[in-house]
Amino acid sequence: MNSKTDRSRVAVNDLFARLNAVGDAIADTSSTKCTPLDLKGYFTASSKDFGPRARARELGRGSEHDGYIRTPGGAQVFRGIPFLLGSEDAEAKSWIILTTRPTSWAKSSIEIPLEQKADFVCLAAFCDWDENEMPPPNVEDTVEKVGERLADAVWVYEDGHEHALPIRRRFEVNSPSTLWGHLSFASVPHLREAPRKLTEPLPHGAEWGDLQTTVWDVNYPSGPWEGIAIVWLSALANPEPARTVKALRLEANSDSPLIVCGLTLFRGRENPLRYDRASLYRVTLPEPDGDEDRWKVAVDLGVVARSYLLNGFDPASWLVASGAGLGERASPNPGARYLYIEVAASPEARLILYDTRAGTEYEFDLSQAVPGRELAGRPRGASIEILEREKVWLHGQVIDAITRRPTPVRLAFRSKEGRYIPPYGHRTEVNAGWFQDYGADVKLGDSSFAIVDGTFQVELPVGEACLEMSKGFEYQAVRKKLNIAPGQRDLVLEINRMVDFRSQGWACADTHVHFLPPSTAVLEGQAEGLNLINLLAAQWGDLFSNVGDLFQGPLTSRDGETIVWPGTENRQHILGHLGLLGGHGAPVYPMSASGPEESYLGDPLWTSLADWADECRKRQGLVVAVHFPYPTAELAADIVLGKIDALEIRPGQGYFNTLRFLDWYRYLNCGYRLPCLGGTDKMGAWTPPGALRAYAYLGQNE
Structure with missing residues (x-):
């Protein structure tokens, strides 16, 4: 296997195998409603007859060499609909080509006998590229051929009555590849969209950004589908489905060709x-089992967006438990009775639950699923039920109980089963990896939260829901049950302040935060009750973070109570790390020295910590020994020389009898009266800013 094309084809086959874990069952299920037509006797042309196309050379699977369009062949299932296609061989007749232009490999009309009833005919087809989409520079006036009527599909009934439906460019068909912004209005690619997992391996590190969407988008094929020619699927409705259809006639209406691959x-x-919006289903499993990998789910006419087991969640116990707002580890649920799935599908769809251990398949006709009633599978043993069929879109506010004004908070909504429901604009699955998710989301343990500015919008199910909400150390964290009414449009929440240190002259700060955009850091600081965040730029090998934020200086919230002040963390992996805070003017460069893990390969030891400290003080900044006392090397000398202004200390193993505190007391006992600061060293969504913080008394007038 030497070519990119071969590797892509293997990747595609592997992916389809993974997505259609019950592939044969899906095809069999579709066949109860579908009749693929064998068109071998009607094919008029091969890809070679059609001829090479310049745009086809941008595709793969051999097209890049000869310009021939290569489409899938043989028995295929596209989006749950089976088709009988011609050969994949570019020299074999595999297409019906319709055009008004006389040619030996096309026809102006073709009639296919049916003698049966049908509600829709599903068309797998494409058209040639529109040359007006990319006109040459010397052409003054062109119009794209959107809506060009390429052909008609004519239903012919037994009594001779006929009904014609148009097949139009960028409606019922489109070209094998599309420029951005040139998708189809009434047809979809033969490839099926699919969910992705944040934990899945990447073939190339540069694809990390695409993975964060957690979906495979097939409108502009990339990744495993890169280079595949798209066949466009449309479903043409029979206006008189009760009548027997004698034949289907395809008639050309343009000299631009229509290429039909299957019917x-x-x-x-x-x-x-045409899929309904995603619905949440609860599957009662044949037997309790918390092994999520045991159960596979697929749907023929739709897509399974998510499937998951929920950990144990008892709303009554959760409401009165301690630790509100602090996050928690979920209780294992080895005897899970239910599998939850989110499915977007046609009302005609059938869903398959596959037990990989027992080798048993359970089939569900989703058209028979009714809210409030379980639908038994075939065979019996598993059942399915629609949950949260009725939802309402709410405009919410969080009000400070004393000021009666909206206030930023960190909050989470959960269904009565324990499923996290984020406000709009926030992730369902928060990526808590290093340098991964630096939006306004946090995941503490297994608990996800969204940071909002005091207003939000959220779609919640009618009925019971659970709320968790916090705002730093000075507000009473909230856990409460909500009752959402049908037709409700507004939701007002309150949070109570226990103590107001700011009014007594105190301010609090997190002196060590990374990666957040400054405006997001302001929001998160407000939601955690912080007055100051020191957002530290840094070098990590050849990665430089927040450097572009240094030159704008501090950013202050509209109420003036929260400031984000960019600074730098200057690091040498043996000598130590320094936080250079509150400086004015140019940053202290270089920020790292002498190679990994802080700077790049081969970088010299440009400077010492003492030199960095001196440069910071020239800029009227403060020098902090971050995550003191590690690394343990030059810091001792710099403390003795009076170059360190404060120590950042945190509990290490969950208790205080560690070197972090013992060393501080040793310095205090030796007369070096260094204050202690609290900084989270936040580098991911696993912690909120201010989880470690320092309070300083500034006086009543500050």
């Missing part, structure tokens, strides 16, 4: 390619 009749009242 399938569909029996059902709803369009098989």
Whole structure:
């Protein structure tokens, strides 16, 4: 296997195998409603007959060499609909080409006998590229051929009555690849969208950003689908489905060709390619088992967006438990009785639950699922029920109980089963890895939270929901049950202040935060009751973080109570690390020295910690020994020389009898009266700013 094309093809096959874990069952399920038509006797052309296309050379699978368009062949299932296609061989006749232009490999009309009833005919087809989408520079006036009527699909009934439906460019069909912004209005790619997991391996590190979307987008194929020619699927409705259809006639209406790869009749009242919005289903498993990998779920006419087991959650116990706002580890649930799945599908869809251990498949006809009633599978043993069928979109406010004004907080909504429901604009699955998710989201243990500015919008299920909310150390954290009413539009929440240190002249700070954008840091600081965040730029090998924020200086919240002040963390992996805070003017460079893990390969030992400290003080800044006393090397000399202004100390193993505190007391006992600061060293969504903080008395007038 030497070519990129071969590797891509293997990746695609592996991915389809993973997505369709019950692939044969899905095809069999579809066949009860679908009749694929065998078009071998009607094919008029091969890809070679059609000829090379310049745009086809941008594709893969061999097209990049000869310019021939290569489409899938043989028996295929596209989005749950089976098709009988021609050969993949570019020299074999595999397409019906319709055009008004006389040619030996195309026809102006073709009629296919049916003699049966059908509600829809599903078309797998494409058209040639529109040359007006990329006109040459010397052409003064061109119009894209959007809506060009390439052909008609004519339903021919037994009594001779006919009904024609248009097949139009960028409606029912489109080209094998599309420029951005040129998608189709009434057809979809034959490839199926699919969910991704944040934990899945990446073939290339540069694809990390795409993975954060947690979806495979097939409109512009990339990744495992890169270079594949798209066949466009549309479902043309029969206006008289009760009547027997004698034949289907395809008639050309343009000299621009329509290329038909496959046709399938569909029996059902709803369009098989038109999906309802995602619904949450609860599957009662055949037997309790908390092994999530044991259960695989697939749907024929739709997509499974998520499937998961929920950990043990008892709302009554949770409401009265201590630790509100602090996050918690979920209780294992080895005897999980339910699997939860989020499915976007046609009302005609069928869902399959596959027990990989027992080798048993359970089939559910989703058209029979009714809210409030369990639907038994075939065979019996598993059942399914729609949850949260009725939802309301709420405009929310969080009000300070004393000032009666909106106030930023960190909050989480949970369903009565324990499922996290984020406000709009926040992630469902928070990425708590290093340098991963630096939006306004936090994941403490297994508990996810969103940071909001005192206003939010959220869609909640009607009925019971749970709320958790906090705002730093001076407000009473909240856990409460909500009752959401049908038709409700507003939600007002209150949070109570226990103590107001600021009014007594105190201010609090987190002196060590990384990666956050300054405006997001302001919001998170407000939500955690912080007055100051020192946002530290740093070097990590060839990665430089927050350097672009240094030159704008401090950023202050609108109420003037929270300041984010960019500074630097200057680091040498043996000598020590320094936080250079509150300086004015140019930053102290270089920020790291003498190679990994802080600076880049081969970087020299540019300077000492003492030199960094001196440069910081020239800029009227403060020098902090961050995560004191580690690394343990030059810091001792710099403390004795009076170059360190404060020590950042944190509990290490969950208790205080560690070197972090013992060394501080040794310096105090030797007469070096260094104050202690609290900084989180936040480098990911696993901690909020201010989880470690320092309070300083500034006086009543500050």
